[in-house]
Amino acid sequence: MRTRSAAAATTAAAVALLTAAAATAAAAPSRTAAPGFLTADDLPPHATSPWYEGAVTKGLPDPEPFCVDGALPDTSSTYHRLFGTDYDTHASQVATTTASVKAADKLASKLADRAAGCAADWLRDHPGSTASWDDYGTVDAGDSTHLYGVHTAPPESEHGVNLFAVIRKGTKVTVVRWAEMGTLPDAPVAAFRTTATKAAARL
Numbered sequence: 001m002r003t004r005s006a007a008a009a010t011t012a013a014a015v016a017l018l019t020a021a022a023a024t025a026a027a028a029p030s031r032t033a034a035p036g037f038l039t040a041d042d043l044p045p046h047a048t049s050p051w052y053e054g055a056v057t058k059g060l061p062d063p064e065p066f067c068v069d070g071a072l073p074d075t076s077s078t079y080h081r082l083f084g085t086d087y088d089t090h091a092s093q094v095a096t097t098t099a100s101v102k103a104a105d106k107l108a109s110k111l112a113d114r115a116a117g118c119a120a121d122w123l124r125d126h127p128g129s130t131a132s133w134d135d136y137g138t139v140d141a142g143d144s145t146h147l148y149g150v151h152t153a154p155p156e157s158e159h160g161v162n163l164f165a166v167i168r169k170g171t172k173v174t175v176v177r178w179a180e181m182g183t184l185p186d187a188p189v190a191a192f193r194t195t196a197t198k199a200a201a202r203l
Helices: 002-027 101-125 189-202
Strands: 078-084 090-097 130-138 144-153 160-169 172-181
Touching: 101 130, 101 144, 101 160, 101 172, 144 189, 160 189, 172 189
Parallel strands: none
Antiparallel strands: 078 090, 090 172, 130 144, 144 160, 160 172
16 A cells, blocks of 8 residues: 555546646746747738738748848748739738847847848849939837938849848847839838837837
């Protein structure tokens, strides 16, 4: 009887330990869990088409977002979502969780530099083309949020305009890109500020 009681006590103790461990694991946030993402309704409204959203997917999109390709980490903590309309307007969001606030700040600075230097970099690779950019400043959202615009025009081809929001919130960083045919004056900067604010809130 003593042996059976001891075994029962040992089993009960093991169950208690497993239960406690499971509870601790459930309470601890997963570093690889997907950050919160924008939805189609969060994007600047299109005049004649609804927005459509893809699934939140692990990894980087293919191709990677214009201007920041090669700057985003392809790790288990990186996710993306693509958006589209019935016309040429489209958007993307890539978000990642870094190892520390310092690492997140470094990544956000790198992405901001890429967006700010994109027009000049693109012109070097496309001689005879035209390109311009604008710094739309910061948005009071997250720990840091900065907006940029980039316009590109290959010779005898259509103009393209892009808006970028580079956002850091704690150890998380996200970059949102909106794009369509047009020039910088055509871009919905005010509405994109609202999009950036929502992206920061959802991280």
